[in-house]
Amino acid sequence: MERPESDSVDDGVTDLSFADAEARSARLEEELRTSPAAHRMLTGDRPTGPLHLGHYFGTLRNRVRLQNLGVQMFVLVADYQTITDRDSPQSLPEDVDALLADYLAVGIDPAHTTVFAHSQVAALNQLLLPFLSLVSVAELKRNPTVKDETAAAGQAAMSGLMFTYPVHQAADILFCKGTVVPVGKDQLPHLEVARVVARRFNRRYSPRRRYFPEPAALLSEAPVLLGTDGQKMSKSRNNAIALSATADDTACLISRAKTDSERHITYDPVNRPDVSNLVLLAALCMDREPESVAEEVGADGAAALKRLVTEAVNESFREVRKRRADLIGDRAQLRRILRAGNERASGIADATLADVKHLMHTEYGDG
Numbered sequence: 001m002e003r004p005e006s007d008s009v010d011d012g013v014t015d016l017s018f019a020d021a022e023a024r025s026a027r028l029e030e031e032l033r034t035s036p037a038a039h040r041m042l043t044g045d046r047p048t049g050p051l052h053l054g055h056y057f058g059t060l061r062n063r064v065r066l067q068n069l070g071v072q073m074f075v076l077v078a079d080y081q082t083i084t085d086r087d088s089p090q091s092l093p094e095d096v097d098a099l100l101a102d103y104l105a106v107g108i109d110p111a112h113t114t115v116f117a118h119s120q121v122a123a124l125n126q127l128l129l130p131f132l133s134l135v136s137v138a139e140l141k142r143n144p145t146v147k148d149e150t151a152a153a154g155q156a157a158m159s160g161l162m163f164t165y166p167v168h169q170a171a172d173i174l175f176c177k178g179t180v181v182p183v184g185k186d187q188l189p190h191l192e193v194a195r196v197v198a199r200r201f202n203r204r205y206s207p208r209r210r211y212f213p214e215p216a217a218l219l220s221e222a223p224v225l226l227g228t229d230g231q232k233m234s235k236s237r238n239n240a241i242a243l244s245a246t247a248d249d250t251a252c253l254i255s256r257a258k259t260d261s262e263r264h265i266t267y268d269p270v271n272r273p274d275v276s277n278l279v280l281l282a283a284l285c286m287d288r289e290p291e292s293v294a295e296e297v298g299a300d301g302a303a304a305l306k307r308l309v310t311e312a313v314n315e316s317f318r319e320v321r322k323r324r325a326d327l328i329g330d331r332a333q334l335r336r337i338l339r340a341g342n343e344r345a346s347g348i349a350d351a352t353l354a355d356v357k358h359l360m361h362t363e364y365g366d367g
Contacts, residue, residue: 021188025219028180030290032218036070041218042178044076047095051102052240053313054233057284058222062182064107073113074176074345075103080118080125100334104241116345117272117338120174127171128164129361135167135193143189150353160239160327170194173215176347183216188320191217205359218338224285226277228257242326247314254278267294275281275302282309285316 008238032039045051053061067073077096082089086147089095096117100109103115120123145168161168173181173194179180197213205211207339222224226232227239234240241253269276275289279297282305283290297305357363 005253018185018188021185021217022219022354024170028216028218032069032071034182035054036066037072038074038238040176041066041078041180041182042074042173042176042215043182044074044078044172046078046081047092047099048082049095049235050098050242052233052235052242052244053281053317054119054225054227054240056106056289057225058220058241059105059182060103060108062220062222063113067107068115074110074178075108075113075115076172077115077117078172080161081165081168084218085164086263088282096338097238097331097334098182098328100338101273101327102326103319104327104334104337105243110341111196113340114176114344115341117342120338120342121175121345121349122130123346124171125168126176127175127349127356128168130298131167131170131174131197131201132164134197134204139193139196140164140166143193144179144272166190166193168196170197174198174212175352176345176353177213178215179213180218181215182220191215201356205356211355211359223280226273226280228253230258230274230277241313243317243320245335246321250313251310254306254313257306257309259305263292264299265297265300265301265305267291278305278309285309314323 011162043059044056057246063073063075071325077099079092080115082092098117104110108115164362167192170193172178174197175192195214198214200351201212202210224232226270227234227237228241229237229239231237231239241250257278260272260275260280262272264274265275265279267276267279269280279290279294282288283293286293291310297308
């Protein structure tokens with residue numbers, strides 16, 4: 001039996017150095033390769049528009065890799081989080097279907113990965129209330145990610161849901177006792193809140209036997225792709241090549257992509273970011289080194305590079321697009337898959353909430 005943790009231990013939200021986070025992530029990656037079934041991973045997306053190539057090379061491809069390794073995967077369709085910075089759109093049911101079709105088309109397998117929607121798992125959301133009691137307003141105010149997201153959304157005032165978003169995310173992670181969360185550097189403060197919630201809950205309500213694990217960050221080394229306008233590829237900037245784009249759409253979008261005035265193609269991300277972005281996209285699709293792709297195009301210039309990129313993207317995603325078209329054509333099947341995931345997630349969340357009620361001595365309303 002574990003010894004009770006001391007109340008004197010500092011358990012506040014800390015500014016973990018990026019070097020420390022990288023070292024911990026490297027150890028975690030090794031554990032995932034050697035003992036994948038020992039870990040549960042929570043990840044997901046908001047259904048606010050079609051997923052694009054930036055999502056694929058940034059996160060989706062890695063999710064499929066980890067699923068195939070044998071990690072216990074939970075993929076969240078974060079429909080409740082769409083209203084942190086916008087009105088709930090009437091298109092939400094279609095947006096959820098489209099997101100699910102994107103997931104399945106790239107290789108997320110519902111036989112091995114639980115795909116579920118926020119709004120359909122009541123017990124998960126009920127965990128938010130006790131978790132809010134474990135963090136202070138001052139700690140939430142210090143979270144830089146929430147401030148940045150509010151500013152990016154152009155909001156005059158931060159909503160209560162946005163303010164408490166890191167704690168809601170803690171409920172997302174901890175309802176299934178997640179041990180791993182794939183994040184970028186900017187998401188580390190969010191995850192640190194989840195770690196604090198787990199640590200404080202254990203100390204307050206389960207001091208002799210740790211109930212919640214402290215989830216660890218798996219830092220991504222994924223490339224950041226620029227959009228066709230030279231800015232970060234984003235759903236909101238209308239500069240992205242969607243997974244659902246047709247071959248003709250892809251050709252049109254790439255033909256408009258920014259380049260520069262120098263004819264000879266080189267891979268130089270610092271001094272030639274727009275050209276290098278196209279080179280990188282082709283290299284990722286062709287599973288080659290970007291320097292090799294740049295050398296192949298060489299003096300043939302930007303027009304030849306764009307033709308190569310278009311061919312590489314269309315060939316690489318031909319089967320994904322075909323599968324997606326088939327999936328979106330059978331919305332009843334998509335709903336059945338999501339319903340099954342919701343039911344599995346709800347069973348896990350119900351069990352976790354029951355344990356939390358027991359540990360908090362709030363079972364008197366049951367039975």
